[in-house]
Amino acid sequence: MDKVDPVISVEWLAEVLASSEKNVRVLDGSYHLPDANRDPRAEYDSEHIPGALFFDIDQCADLTTKLPHMLPKPEDFEQYVGKLGINNDTHVVVYDTNNDFPLFSAERVWWTFRVFGHEKVSVLDGGLTKWRKHNKPLTSAVAQVAEDRFKARFNPRLVVNFEEVEANQYKEKKFDLFDTRPAEYYDGTAPSFFPGVKMGSIPGSVNFPFTELMDVEQQKFKSKEELLKTFEQFSIDLNTPVAATCGSGIWACHLALAAYLCGKEDVAVYDGSWVEWYLRTGPDRWLNVLQD
Secondary structure (H helix, E strand, O other): OOOOOOEEOHHHHHHHHHOOOOOEEEEEOOOOOHHHOOOHHHHHHHOEOOOOEEOOOOOOOOOOOOOOOOOOOHHHHHHHHHOOOOOOOOEEEEEOOOOOOOOOOHHHHHHHHHHOOOOOEEEEOOHHHHHHHOOOOOEOOOOOOOOOOOOOOOOHHHEEOHHHHHHHHHOOOOOEEEEOOOHHHHOOOOOOOOOOOOOOOOOOOEEOOHHHHEEOOOOEEOOHHHHHHHHHHOOOOOOOOEEEEOOOOOOHHHHHHHHHHOOOOOOEEEOOHHHHHHHOOOHHHHHHHHHO
């Protein structure tokens, strides 16, 4: 499968949508934290990029677990994206509607497509915020698309699970684990927005806030040169195995995409992240693990 630029500009997308290019599917992959009191689907219904369809990360997920937006089974992913008119040759472009950071959940969708073997996927730099600032068209009309066939090819190198992280942190270290949440979430001083979960961090993980990867003022990712300097500053060696975690597997995908921009295509994401880790551990368990 041919690869595409992982991050594309507003100008590029506007030009493609105005052309006769048919096999491009734009997705609104918006997600907002529970305390934001925003409904991304309702916002999509109100206005979105013409031709865009809504990708719900809470529905294209493993619905048999109470953990938030865990990866779906390959066959469920195939069915979900097939209904969006996506096949294995479709160039998928994802954006989101977050205002505080130019990219937020679009990276999660980008990573999900790559987990299931689809490399023709890009994120829109600056998301809908930048699209709107450039006075590009918006609509409330929902495009009607014919269902298509997508064949998933699961890539295990892009995912790590609870058991792998636990073994890595306490037995044999196989990768460096970086927590991409802001420091106040990592150190536990911020209130939690997930019911029943207190903030904190996986022992042995290193804090690397995802905001370090962004040029917020310019509403885009940092350049490759700036990203490499940032990785060096935080002692992240892209020549060694790297995995990312966060609260629920969204912010971690920023690190995966930033590393991809620098030539490293296999940063793994701990899908369950802190929510799963917290719910599957506790003080007694910590004591037992440390004593072992």
